Amino acid sequence: MNADRYCVMGHPVAHSRSPWIHARFAALTGERIAYDALLVPLDGFADTVRAFAAQGGRGCNVTVPFKQQAAQLADTHSERVAQAGAANTLVLEGGRIHADNTDGLGLVADIEHGACVPLAGRDVLLIGAGGAAAGVLAPLLARGPRRVVVCNRTHRKAHELAARHQDCAALHKTELLALDQQALEADFDLVINATSSSLAGAPVPVPAHALRPGALAYDMMYGPAARAFLDWATQHGALARDGLGMLVEQAAASFALWRGVRPPAGQVLAELRTLLTAP
Ligand code: ATR
Numbered sequence: 001m002n003a004d005r006y007c008v009m010g011h012p013v014a015h016s017r018s019p020w021i022h023a024r025f026a027a028l029t030g031e032r033i034a035y036d037a038l039l040v041p042l043d044g045f046a047d048t049v050r051a052f053a054a055q056g057g058r059g060c061n062v063t064v065p066f067k068q069q070a071a072q073l074a075d076t077h078s079e080r081v082a083q084a085g086a087a088n089t090l091v092l093e094g095g096r097i098h099a100d101n102t103d104g105l106g107l108v109a110d111i112e113h114g115a116c117v118p119l120a121g122r123d124v125l126l127i128g129a130g131g132a133a134a135g136v137l138a139p140l141l142a143r144g145p146r147r148v149v150v151c152n153r154t155h156r157k158a159h160e161l162a163a164r165h166q167d168c169a170a171l172h173k174t175e176l177l178a179l180d181q182q183a184l185e186a187d188f189d190l191v192i193n194a195t196s197s198s199l200a201g202a203p204v205p206v207p208a209h210a211l212r213p214g215a216l217a218y219d220m221m222y223g224p225a226a227r228a229f230l231d232w233a234t235q236h237g238a239l240a241r242d243g244l245g246m247l248v249e250q251a252a253a254s255f256a257l258w259r260g261v262r263p264p265a266g267q268v269l270a271e272l273r274t275l276l277t278a279p
Helices: 018-029 045-054 067-073 079-084 103-114 131-141 155-164 166-171 224-235 244-259 265-277
Strands: 004-010 033-039 057-062 089-093 096-100 123-127 147-151 175-178 188-193 211-219 239-241
Touching: 004 018, 004 045, 018 033, 018 244, 018 265, 045 057, 045 067, 045 089, 057 244, 067 096, 067 131, 079 096, 079 103, 079 131, 089 244, 103 131, 103 211, 103 239, 103 244, 103 265, 123 131, 131 147, 131 155, 131 166, 147 155, 155 166, 155 175, 166 175, 188 224, 211 224, 224 239, 244 265
Parallel strands: 004 033, 004 057, 123 147, 123 188, 147 175, 188 211, 211 239
Antiparallel strands: 057 089, 089 096
8 A cells, every 4th residue: 555645845845854754753653654845836836735635645734935825725724724824734635625733732732741831820922923923822822821922023913913812812811912022021931932033143032031030931943043042041041942842743733633643742852853963
């Protein structure tokens, strides 16, 4: 029997670690899958998904810059996709496309199980209001933190993101507000960087007093892109964690959606860290 086919679609995509991660999941669970990286032309996302499905493809992950298009292309989508306005996982079945978003699930799993910080009752600062922040806000709220503050360089976008999630926050009895950087007086148990400011070589866009003693500072990126934020956090006494665990956990959630089997994410994260830090 041939292996079931999956892939990650993006532009660029050559740097993606997803093929390696899913190959390890398959080996460790005994699932027979083949998973490739597919470079998609910028104007060819929908055609590529349909062609992949027509050739027997069972599902795909979607990365930059196609996550919004993936949400729009789908015949059906999860509530998570509706709230994020973006999808990172497509399930291709019987000629139909179902979209989900596992980014926020990955972030929450890595914070609660990887870093061992339960979110319930905590004060959380989410920095950024672009696609990365929008993709994780609802799953963060679903864990019942006491308070979530969204802070973004362009305040209007933070305000809009928070406004879109007020019902979700109320459901979980969480206070949700958008604040300007200058208005940030409180400190937080958890500070999440969902901006691309370090890619631009810009300083961390919030004051260091936002870090409560013993706080967890989490960058959703990993590798050199996360360095500036993690160094800043460590210099100010916080526990710093990059987004590699989120990457593995979101992949694990996609794998579980496709295969109905939960892969050992912790083991694969440890292996990936070793691989990436090897000389
Ligand atoms: P992504 O999908 O990665 O979130 P995006 O939608 O372009 O990408 O959003 C990038 C985020 O990083 C935004 O919150 C952006 O702030 P603005 O909304 O003000 O553009 C933030 N960002 C990018 N460069 C930044 C910088 N130099 N300082 C502060 N925030 C920055």
